[in-house]
Amino acid sequence: MDEIAIIAPEKRLFTPFNIVSGIIVLMGLIITVIRFTKGLGAVTNLSDYNPWGIWIGFDLLVGVALAAGGYVTSAAVYIFGLKRFHFAVRPAVLTGFLGYLFVVIALTYDVGRPWRLPYPFIMQSGTTSLLFEVAACVSLYLTVLFLEFSPAALEWLGLKKARKLAVNLTIVLTIFGVILSTLHQSSLGALFLIAPSKLHPLWYSPYLPVFFFISSIVAGLSMVIFESSLSSRFFIDKMDSAHIAGKDQLILGFGKAASVVLAGYFAIKVIGVSAGDNWHLLATPYGIWFLVELLGFVALPCLLYAIGVRDRNLKLIKWTSLLAVLGIILNRFNVSLVAFNWHLPSNERYFPHWMEIGISLFIVTLGILVFRFIVTRMPIFYEHPDYPEEH
Secondary structure: OOHHHHOOOOOOOOOHHHHHHHHHHHHHHHHHHHHHHHOHHHHOOOOOOOOOOHHHHHHHHHHHHHOOHHHHHHHHHHHOOOHHHHHHHHHHHHHHHHHHHHHHHHHHHHHOOHHHOOHHHHOOOOOOOHHHHHHHHHHHHHHHHHHHHHHHHHHHHOOHHHHHHHHHOHHHHHHHHHHHHHHHHHHHHHHHHHOOOOEOOOOOOOOHHHHHHHHHHHHHHHHHHHHHHHHHHHOHHHOOHHHHHHHHHHHHHHHHHHHHHHHHHHHHHHHHHHHOOOHHHHHOHHHHHHHHHHHHHHHHHHHHHHHHHHOOOHHHHHHHHHHHHHHHHHHHHHHHHHOEOOOOOHHHOOOOOHHHHHHHHHHHHHHHHHHHHHHOOOOOOOOOOOOOOOO
């Protein structure tokens, strides 16, 4: 590790972050006990009209999209040959692995019976089911991400032979990961194709699988920029010279790619409106909200990314990545909650119970704590001294 990493910051137990995260974890544990002893009804506002709440809309749909940085970065480096971004692979893969791991943990709260998670492989209605496809791809991709992350853990544990075997699988795992991501990112959108009468026409489209897949690439690129910016602020003492020297090029390169993908995403969203001949709906309240999402969280970040790359304005690109991430969250909320069951009267619409929000906050906090635990101990932001130039 570089000299800069030798200077360890003073460790304090009662920092504002530790105190707040400790309170959230304690609250989450209490709600967890209530959830698994008293059932869904005690902690959620779910109903027959709204069987899926924010544990699906946020924890699953948003979580999977924002964890796309792993396959996007691995594909850029190992398939498209952008070796100058190689230093960013491990942080991106770790974020993706933790993202999918906590998506599965979140699902146990919704399912309520963790021992039934393997059921799709044992008792299911058929391999043509979209839920089976999503379950299979997510579980397989979580395994792939674990294997992609394993070299860092094996270096930390000093298991050189196992680490060599894992490194030799890199290309195969990358290709497998891209295929699985393409399948399940698009399948999550396809789930809503079975509810054409429940999803508002402006969000319902035969192109929903394409929308979800393309937007996951935007989410992946933006999350890598956003995470890189935060890591440079909070884990700078853990970074070697390659990370510190390359982060600006990473932000510019991924910002340029995100602008191009957002332009394509904007175009196919407009095509979706045109294909459904839904132009007249844009003048309704739902239409105005749709335009807020399309113009404010797709067209605007597309433009700001382009301006930031042209002017080499790193600060603008970093803030734009946050705007793009918020846009992905807004889109998944709109599809799964806001525009879903749009025809119901307001008193029958779903709004999450505070304990549902508490569990989501609990899971996000756990993810951040585990990420911090790993990057402060394992070679994520630096090369292990026993394997120079081998990562």
